[in-house]
Amino acid sequence: MTRKQKRLSIIAGLGTVLVVAAGLIFFALRDQIVFFYSPSEIREKQIAAGTPIRLGGLVKENSCSRADETTDFIVTDGATEMTVAYTGLLPDLFRSNQGVVVEGAMAIDGKFTASNVLAKHDENYMPKEVVDKLKATGEWQRQANADGAVIPEVLANDNCAARTLAQTVAATGT
Amino acid sequence: MSIELGHFALILAFAIATVSAVMGLVFWKRDAFAGYLQQAALLQFLLVAAAFGALIQAFVVSDFSLKLAADHSFSLQPLIYKITAVWGNHEGSMVLWVLILVIMGAAVAASGRSLPKDLLTLVLAMQSLLASAFLGFTLFTSNPFARLVPAPFEGQDLNPVLQDIGLAIHPPLLYAGYVGFSICFSFAIAALISGKIDAAWARWVRPWTLFSWAFLTLGIAMGSYWAYYELGWGGWWFWDPVENASFMPWLAGTALLHSALVMEKRNALKIWTIFLSIITFSLSLLGTFMVRSGILTSVHTFASDPTRGMVILALLALFIGGAFALFAFRAGSLKHGGLFAPISREGALILNNLFLASATAAVLVGTLYPLLLDALTGETISVGAPFFDFTFGIIMVPLLIVLPFGPFLGWKRGDLIAVTQRLAGAAGLALFVTILCFALTGASISLAPLGLLLGFWVSFGALAELVDRAKFFRTDVVTSFRRLFGLPRTAWATALAHLGMGLSVIGIVAASAWQVEVVTTMTEGQVSTIAGHEVSFQGIRHEEGPNFTSDTGTFSIASPGGEVRTAAAERRTYVASGMPTTEAAILTYGFSQLYLQLGEPQADGQSVVRLWYKPYVTLIWLGCVLMAGAGFLSLSYRRLRVGAPKPSQARVAAE
Numbered sequence: 025m026t027r028k029q030k031r032l033s034i035i036a037g038l039g040t041v042l043v044v045a046a047g048l049i050f051f052a053l054r055d056q057i058v059f060f061y062s063p064s065e066i067r068e069k070q071i072a073a074g075t076p077i078r079l080g081g082l083v084k085e086n087s088c089s090r091a092d093e094t095t096d097f098i099v100t101d102g103a104t105e106m107t108v109a110y111t112g113l114l115p116d117l118f119r120s121n122q123g124v125v126v127e128g129a130m131a132i133d134g135k136f137t138a139s140n141v142l143a144k145h146d147e148n149y150m151p152k153e154v155v156d157k158l159k160a161t162g163e164w165q166r167q168a169n170a171d172g173a174v175i176p177e178v179l180a181n182d183n184c185a186a187r188t189l190a191q192t193v194a195a196t197g198t
Numbered sequence: 199m200s201i202e203l204g205h206f207a208l209i210l211a212f213a214i215a216t217v218s219a220v221m222g223l224v225f226w227k228r229d230a231f232a233g234y235l236q237q238a239a240l241l242q243f244l245l246v247a248a249a250f251g252a253l254i255q256a257f258v259v260s261d262f263s264l265k266l267a268a269d270h271s272f273s274l275q276p277l278i279y280k281i282t283a284v285w286g287n288h289e290g291s292m293v294l295w296v297l298i299l300v301i302m303g304a305a306v307a308a309s310g311r312s313l314p315k316d317l318l319t320l321v322l323a324m325q326s327l328l329a330s331a332f333l334g335f336t337l338f339t340s341n342p343f344a345r346l347v348p349a350p351f352e353g354q355d356l357n358p359v360l361q362d363i364g365l366a367i368h369p370p371l372l373y374a375g376y377v378g379f380s381i382c383f384s385f386a387i388a389a390l391i392s393g394k395i396d397a398a399w400a401r402w403v404r405p406w407t408l409f410s411w412a413f414l415t416l417g418i419a420m421g422s423y424w425a426y427y428e429l430g431w432g433g434w435w436f437w438d439p440v441e442n443a444s445f446m447p448w449l450a451g452t453a454l455l456h457s458a459l460v461m462e463k464r465n466a467l468k469i470w471t472i473f474l475s476i477i478t479f480s481l482s483l484l485g486t487f488m489v490r491s492g493i494l495t496s497v498h499t500f501a502s503d504p505t506r507g508m509v510i511l512a513l514l515a516l517f518i519g520g521a522f523a524l525f526a527f528r529a530g531s532l533k534h535g536g537l538f539a540p541i542s543r544e545g546a547l548i549l550n551n552l553f554l555a556s557a558t559a560a561v562l563v564g565t566l567y568p569l570l571l572d573a574l575t576g577e578t579i580s581v582g583a584p585f586f587d588f589t590f591g592i593i594m595v596p597l598l599i600v601l602p603f604g605p606f607l608g609w610k611r612g613d614l615i616a617v618t619q620r621l622a623g624a625a626g627l628a629l630f631v632t633i634l635c636f637a638l639t640g641a642s643i644s645l646a647p648l649g650l651l652l653g654f655w656v657s658f659g660a661l662a663e664l665v666d667r668a669k670f671f672r673t674d675v676v677t678s679f680r681r682l683f684g685l686p687r688t689a690w691a692t693a694l695a696h697l698g699m700g701l702s703v704i705g706i707v708a709a710s711a712w713q714v715e716v717v718t719t720m721t722e723g724q725v726s727t728i729a730g731h732e733v734s735f736q737g738i739r740h741e742e743g744p745n746f747t748s749d750t751g752t753f754s755i756a757s758p759g760g761e762v763r764t765a766a767a768e769r770r771t772y773v774a775s776g777m778p779t780t781e782a783a784i785l786t787y788g789f790s791q792l793y794l795q796l797g798e799p800q801a802d803g804q805s806v807v808r809l810w811y812k813p814y815v816t817l818i819w820l821g822c823v824l825m826a827g828a829g830f831l832s833l834s835y836r837r838l839r840v841g842a843p844k845p846s847q848a849r850v851a852a853e
Binding site for chain 2: 027030033034037038041042045048049052053056057058059060076078090092093111112113114116127
């Protein structure tokens with residue numbers, strides 16, 4: 025091969041790989057991204073059953089019911105409520121009136137089947153997406169005001185908390 | 199008092215860094231300044247170390263008049279967590295970041311005798327500029343030395359999730375890697391300013407690249423293992439933006455490691471190597487921005503203050519923008535190096551760089567796209583594991599296929615057919631072992647055979663290189679062994695690093711394809727079976743820790759071999775914050791692990807228990823440790839450390 029041919033073959037090879045990689049990224053961005061919706065938006069947009077999405081909002085007070093390993097609870101954005109079914113262990117910080125993000129898809133019966141529940145990191149943590157959605161529905165102000173010393177009172181009779189207040193008191197010895 | 203001294207030391211370090219940055223960049227052509235900047239670099243190190251020491255002292259004695267300690271420490275915390283709490287928060291972690299930056303600068307200053315004076319001055323000036331910028335950021339937007347009057351009686355405790363030995367290991371390792379690449383960045387800028395760049399430059403930069411890369415590898419692996427056992431989600435990689443933030447510099451750094459090799463040996467790929475040096479550290483800075491600005495919410499986000507985000511963004515724009523402007527302006531004047539055929543060691547390394555760069559781009563797009571879309575259209579999306587698995591996975595396949603060929607090919611021009619013949623044994627063995635695996639387990643997951651085959655191919659290919667170079671099967675065994683142990687350490691390092699890569703791939707594939715998960719409700723004495731292991735629940739007892747109380751569930755596990763072990767999974771409540779955490783119980787069988795997590799107690803005395811069996815999962819991290827170890831092995835090779843010869847003159851003499 026001459027010098028020029030060598031250069032050209034290298035450049036052609038590089039070009040091919042880059043085009044393929046770019047194509048892959050764009051193809052995946054169209055198909056593999058997961059949209060984040062509030063309960064109202066799911067109603068509005070008529071999301072088809074089975075499409076993977078993320079749902080965010082607040083856990084409605086005392087909306088939890090358990091049957092074996094499956095927990096049903098209601099996620100609300102103040103305007104619309106959505107029943108979520110989740111099989112598995114709920115995160116430690118999952119409780120009433122806390123922000124939550126669930127991954128999963130709508131089932132045919134109108135419930136949301138969660139494959140993953142995210143409520144993590146610390147007790148003051150509110151997922152940014154949830155804050156934005158709550159601000160949009162006007163629910164945020166009420167929440168912000170109720171913030172602060174809200175946790176113990178809510179815990180007192182919260183059937184969603186992993187531990188009730190009685191258990192917490194017993195555990196901490198306070 | 200010591201707190202004020204620490205504060206003062208930090209301010210002084212900022213002043214010295216600023217002055218030496220300006221002086222160095224203005225007077226780099228004067229040889230005398232190299233000595234001044236060397237001393238200034240050592241001084242910066244001593245001052246920042248003193249400031250850091252003052253913080254540690256305040257945390258250790260639980261001096262809650264220091265706001266930082268009051269917010270993030272607690273008198274009953276064990277000593278190790280009092281110390282690690284120093285960097286378990288935004289302000290303290292910035293001080294750690296800067297401390298490692300000035301340690302790197304001081305290391306260059308101390309080992310800089312063999313460097314040309316002008317290059318040394320420029321490198322130290324750039325390091326000082328970085329130190330000055332980040333010290334300024336720390337002092338003006340996130341001062342760790344703020345006091346509280348009156349001092350509270352008790353602190354608010356470190357986030358319980360962070361009260362783990364992982365916090366002592368993960369951030370320092372990761373930062374050493376992240377910040378280590380600043381040296382490569384400074385060398386690149388120095389080369390662009392001075393216009394002098396040759397194989398010797400690559401020789402000086404390569405040890406720093408190796409060092410940073412090895413630490414970053416360990417840091418990421420440690421972070422992954424920490425998340426795996428502490429966060430209790432049972433996963434080891436989530437494609438979380440913060441993980442990606444550390445992964446992108448690793449990918450770019452891996453590419454840099456290989457391209458610097460071409461530059462050192464063949465004096466080619468110069469512009470690309472400079473470009474990669476800039477890119478790698480830019481990605482480190484981008485990672486710092488994403489983690490520290492509060493633009494993302496994760497365990498790493500300690501506090502979000504919009505002004506901090508803006509300042510870091512401005513610094514980011516300054517350094518990255520400035521570096522690329524300089525690159526665009528000067529790159530044209532750099533001379534091109536040696537020629538080579540497409541099928542050659544250089545060609546293989548270019549392919550490596552191409553795939554790694556594409557993979558970096560894919561991760562970058564996936565990480566930034568949601569942020570951009572949110573900023574531009576207000577639409578919230580998440581780009582999760584499916585995107586990354588798909589794009590990253592597909593880009594990795596050709597890289598892994600080509601990988602074993604690289605070390606066998608000759609420089610300048612290689613013989614693909616001959617190399618294929620020499621690798622035929624490794625390929626056959628990989629195919630055989632993969633088929634054997636599936637014959638024995640009977641699993642039928644679509645992509646697992648391909649992934650496993652790739653993992654074995656890379657592993658055996660790496661070993662084949664050692665076997666080939668030692669001339670096994672071509673000469674008598676004794677000579678072969680003598681040759682094997684006589685091989686240069688760099689040959690061993692290459693083979694071990696590639697073997698580590700192969701093992702990680704095997705671990706990833708096996709742990710994903712053959713993982714078994716059981717979620718069940720258990721009462722005391724009940725037995726549940728997972729992957730042949732009989733897990734029997736022994737009940738819950740209440741325990742008191744130093745600063746937490748826990749409900750500890752005890753399990754006794756009988757393995758298929760009949761061995762019985764006990765394990766304890768905990769649900770803890772921390773006294774100061776009232777925050778609950780879950781501590782999983784992990785049992786290791788060979789390379790596989792059994793992972794037990796205790797859920798909330800039910801009203802009727804039952805407990806939800808989640809069990810995972812993860813076959814060969816530890817190979818993922820062992821592979822990373824092997825890769826990092828190979829990096830250090832290569833670093834210990836004397837030839838790399840000794841001052842580089844002058845290749846251009848040597849060649850003139852030879853001709």
